[in-house]
Amino acid sequence: MQITNIFSTLKLSELNNGTSTGQNNFSSGDYIESYSPVDGELLGKVKTTTKQDYEKVVLAANEAFKSWRLMPAPKRGEIVRQFGDKLRKYKEPLGQLVSVEMGKSLQEGYGEVQEMIDICDFAIGLSRQLHGYTMHSERPAHRMYEQYHPLGVVGIISAFNFPVAVWSWNTALAWVCGDVCIWKPSEKAPLCGVACQNIMAEVLKDNNLPEGISCLINGDYKVGEFMTQDERVPLISATGSTRMGRIVGATVAERFGKSLLELGGNNAIIITPHADIDVTIIGAVFGAVGTCGQRCTSTRRLIIHESIYDKVKDRLVSAYNQLKIGNPLDESNHVGPLIDKDAVNTYLNAIEKAKQEGGSVLVDGGVLSGEGYESGCYVKPAVIEAKNEYQIVQEETFAPILFLLKYSGDVEEAIAIQNNVKQGLSSAIMSTNLRETELFLSHAGSDCGIANVNIGTSGAEIGGAFGGEKETGGGRESGSDAWKIYMRRQTNTINYSTKLPLAQGIKFDI
Numbered sequence: 126m127q128i129t130n131i132f133s134t135l136k137l138s139e140l141n142n143g144t145s146t147g148q149n150n151f152s153s154g155d156y157i158e159s160y161s162p163v164d165g166e167l168l169g170k171v172k173t174t175t176k177q178d179y180e181k182v183v184l185a186a187n188e189a190f191k192s193w194r195l196m197p198a199p200k201r202g203e204i205v206r207q208f209g210d211k212l213r214k215y216k217e218p219l220g221q222l223v224s225v226e227m228g229k230s231l232q233e234g235y236g237e238v239q240e241m242i243d244i245c246d247f248a249i250g251l252s253r254q255l256h257g258y259t260m261h262s263e264r265p266a267h268r269m270y271e272q273y274h275p276l277g278v279v280g281i282i283s284a285f286n287f288p289v290a291v292w293s294w295n296t297a298l299a300w301v302c303g304d305v306c307i308w309k310p311s312e313k314a315p316l317c318g319v320a321c322q323n324i325m326a327e328v329l330k331d332n333n334l335p336e337g338i339s340c341l342i343n344g345d346y347k348v349g350e351f352m353t354q355d356e357r358v359p360l361i362s363a364t365g366s367t368r369m370g371r372i373v374g375a376t377v378a379e380r381f382g383k384s385l386l387e388l389g390g391n392n393a394i395i396i397t398p399h400a401d402i403d404v405t406i407i408g409a410v411f412g413a414v415g416t417c418g419q420r421c422t423s424t425r426r427l428i429i430h431e432s433i434y435d436k437v438k439d440r441l442v443s444a445y446n447q448l449k450i451g452n453p454l455d456e457s458n459h460v461g462p463l464i465d466k467d468a469v470n471t472y473l474n475a476i477e478k479a480k481q482e483g484g485s486v487l488v489d490g491g492v493l494s495g496e497g498y499e500s501g502c503y504v505k506p507a508v509i510e511a512k513n514e515y516q517i518v519q520e521e522t523f524a525p526i527l528f529l530l531k532y533s534g535d536v537e538e539a540i541a542i543q544n545n546v547k548q549g550l551s552s553a554i555m556s557t558n559l560r561e562t563e564l565f566l567s568h569a570g571s572d573c574g575i576a577n578v579n580i581g582t583s584g585a586e587i588g589g590a591f592g593g594e595k596e597t598g599g600g601r602e603s604g605s606d607a608w609k610i611y612m613r614r615q616t617n618t619i620n621y622s623t624k625l626p627l628a629q630g631i632k633f634d635i
Contacts, residue, residue: 128168128225134218135320137169152178157343159316162228162462163452165500171315173344179351182340186278186305187357189337194275194303201301202252207328208297209245212238219289219320221454226314227288228462228502229416230453241293243587244603248297251608255302263629266622273612275303276383280352282363282373285464286419286523288314289321291387294591294602295362295611296339302611307340307358309349313464318343349373356380360611363387364421367521367548367596374598385610386598387591389521390550392573392582393426393530395539395565398433400555401579402440408553408581409527410444414460414506415583418525419468422551422575422583425526426518428542431533438487438510438529445488445508451497462502463524472504472524478517479528485510490526513542521548536561537569544572550593551575551582574601 132138154173161168174182193201212219216238224234257272279299283291288311296306310318322341329338342348346369352358353376362385363373370388377384394412396405412424429437453461463469469492476490490507497503506525511518518528532539536556543552552573554565562578564570574593575585585591590605592598601607627633 131218131221131225132169135215135222136323137316137320152343154178154344157312157315159226159314160465160500161225162464162500162502163225163454165502168226169316171319171343174342174348174351176351179342179348182307182337182342183278183355183357185335185337186307186340187337189335190275190277190305192335193305193338196303198252198255198301198303201303202249204328204332204334205245205248205252205297205300207331208325209242209249211324211328212242212245215320215324216242219317219324222320223288223314223317224453224461226316227285228453228464229286229419230458230461231456233416233453237287237290240290240587241297244290244293244297247587247604248301251298252301255608255612262618264620264626266620266624267626268619268621269616271614271616273302273609273614276359276611276613277304278358279304279306279611280355280358280361281306281308282349282352282361282365283308283310284364285311285313286416286421287364288317291364291602292318292321295385298603298608299611300338302608304360304611305338305340307342307352309342309344309352312343312345315343350376353377354380356382359383359613360385362600362602367598370596370598383610384598385600385602387421387593387600387602388596388598389548390421390423390582390593390597391425391519391521391546391548392422392551393428393543393553394424394582395536395543395552395554395556396427396429396433396437397536397539397554397556397558397561398430399558399561400433401557402433402437404579405437405555406440406444408555408579409441410448412581412583413527414448414525417460417463417504418506419464419523420583422585423525424553424582425521426513426528426530426543428513428530428532428539430539431531434529434531441508441529442487445506448506450493450503450505460506460525462500463504464502466501468524469502469504471522472526475517475520475522475524475526476507476509479509479511479515479526482515482517483512484515484517484528487529513545519546536564540565540570547596548593549573549595550597551577553577553580553582555579573597
């Protein structure tokens with residue numbers, strides 16, 4: 126795969142080998158260097174956004190909002206349709222860039238761009254369905270209804286593990302709602318952000334629309350603080366760690382802004398005696414090692430009934446021994462690298478903590494070296510027998526470490542173990558027993574935002590709202606009625622009579 130061809134197609138040529146910023150006229154700060162975890166090579170540099178640069182961006186966004194909000198929603202949907210068509214055109218090079226810069230498999234890179242296309246399709250239909258409600262007034266000759274209006278500027282802070290898809294989940298919906306967007310992509314995958322900005326810039330130029338509809342800022346958490354502290358940005362959608370979410374949520378709440386938080390997950394699969402073992406192993410292995418364990422929905426814990434524990438354990442160890450680890454651009458490999466060496470150190474420390482707490486290693490981890498592993502970011506997926514109360518099990522480790530937990534009672538015991546963590550994103554049960562699966566989905570069941578039956582924890586469809594509870598933040602993105610967070614709600618009352626009757630029969634004669 127020729128990196129220069131990818132850069133040329135996505136109009137990133139000036140970024141190649143770090144020669145220039147290339148991405149927008151507002152950035153004048155220091156450079157961020159982007160190194161590929163695939164081979165450790167420098168891909169390029171982008172300039173960071175200074176406070177002065179940011180002020181120009183916000184002014185451009187607010188000015189664009191004045192005209193964008195007045196365009197009929199279906200017309201805004203047409204712009205999103207054109208963006209989706211551009212993504213179809215650039216799916217291959219953009220998917221390759223995602224794989225090269227983030228390190229996920231080529232199939233996953235293409236899949237992430239397909240998610241972008243899918244949310245555009247969803248948003249197009251939504252643009253004709255931004256409904257309100259009507260209700261009867263208690264006063265004669267009055268009509269009441271509710272409607273939704275765009276908020277204004279939506280600030281988006283995304284994480285490295287899905288460097289393009291999560292931005293599109295937010296921005297496609299925000300655009301059809303009439304909002305404009307300012308995006309701060311992860312400093313670990315800035316080139317993906319520049320590429321997406323370039324693609325949307327083509328659409329805006331073709332339609333003679335202001336650039337401020339889609340804005341990009343680059344930098345570390347300090348650049349993100351420009352938005353979180355800015356009263357001109359009424360909504361902040363932030364994806365990342367629980368620690369980050371606490372800071373963002375508190376900062377935005379202090380100025381009475383709105384937050385959409387998508388934070389950590391500590392996801393479990395319950396495996397009952399009635400589980401289909403073949404289905405279970407596929408779901409568990411993909412959930413644990415896909416994207417090298419760097420999905421917020423990655424499977425961290427297997428809660429297995431004692432009657433089938435050894436059978437599941439043996440099948441799992443056998444499957445792990447067949448995993449191929451290497452360059453994610455080689456479609457024969459199952460596992461690619463972690464994002465960087467800091468992530469590798471976190472992974473190693475987590476394994477060591479598990480051992481210190483009494484965990485028994487079934488599939489040993491470690492860092493791979495030698496030919497093909499020069500970046501130092503390739504690690505072996507590990508499987509460890511543990512207990513749910515271990516501190517390291519209670520935490521989210523963004524790496525391919527799977528903990529096996531045993532239960533001996535009924536499914537209620539397994540559900541209690543699953544729920545006994547601070548995070549609440551994704552969950553699953555493997556069972557062909559209707560009573561078990563329905564209990565898992567009931568009020569007394571999983572406390573997560575996502576609860577699956579006979580599929581794993583990893584992955585989600587565009588049509589459903591995505592998000593979780595507890596320390597996952599409570600936010601919802603993508604499908605269903607997630608669009609409402611991007612709008613403000615208004616109740617209207619219309620008097621079409623010649624009198625002014627007051628509510629509750631109050632008399633006020635003057």
